[in-house]
Amino acid sequence: MGEIRFDGVHHAFGERPVLCGIDVTLTEHRVGVVGCNGSGKSTLARMINGLQTPARGRVLVGGLDTARKAAAIRRRVGFVFTDPDNQIVMPTVAEDIAFSLRRSGLDKHARRRKVDEVLDAFDLHDHADHPCHLLSGGQKQLLALAAVLVTEPDILVADEPTTLLDLRNARRFAETLAGLRQQVVVVTHQLELLADFDRVLVIDEGRIVADDAPAPALRHYRGLVG
Ligand SMILES: Nc1ncnc2c1ncn2[C@@H]1O[C@H](COP(=O)(O)OP(=O)(O)OP(=O)(O)O)[C@@H](O)[C@H]1O
Secondary structure (H helix, E strand, O other): OOOEEEEEEEEEEOOEEEEEEEEEEEOOOEEEEEEOOOOOHHHHHHHHOOOOOOOEEEEEEOOEEOOOOHHHHHHHEEEEOOOHHHOOOOOEHHHHHHHHOOOOOOOHHHHHHHHHHHHHHOOOHHHOOOEHHHOOHHHHHHHHHHHHHOOOOOEEEEEOOOOOOOHHHHHHHHHHHHHOOOEEEEEOOOHHHHOOOOEEEEEEOOEEEEEEOHHHHHHHHHHHHO
């Protein structure tokens, strides 16, 4: 596994502090992040692939400073957004997955093979030539995940990736995460997704207020809101 390290990270948007002294090193396979709306979870997640850089402190991924090595970090850290429409860019499903491989250096046949593998793995084969905009919200979320995973990043960060998935696809999503070789960081309000994760961080008002195995961490979170 790689190592994600937050070192004295502070961030504010205007006058509003959003992250207040985050010091944490993540080496586990699956790490969950929970907390109330506006507590800073997405900001923290976006810092792992350099979409956001900290006002103070550093974020190091595999020893690389995300503020200095943006291109290398983006290659290593795949990011799945909450709203799949933010990352689906091509007209059809197969084209969208193939688009992710445009800088892979693979020839056309190898790219086609990889696209087929991913379509199979995500049960999207029957939709290969369908226009992306006609997919259901859940199918779009799966497509967004597939289009990131096909690039084989070292780390996968996902910000509320299961909001549109039905129970069957949410289960499949959880199983997919469990089977990945990649380190995975997932921000979610769907607490059951984290049941067998290795570590869960609870964020409250920009601070880590619990950092534990899922059961005690989620108990802490429920206590906060209860
Ligand atoms: N680009 C931005 N510009 C200004 N304010 C922002 C920006 N991004 C986030 N914020 C603010 O920072 C705070 C933390 O936002 P963040 O998205 O990190 O929270 P969150 O814990 O992921 O919330 P949610 O569970 O609602 O998605 C919020 O008050 C939000 O409005």
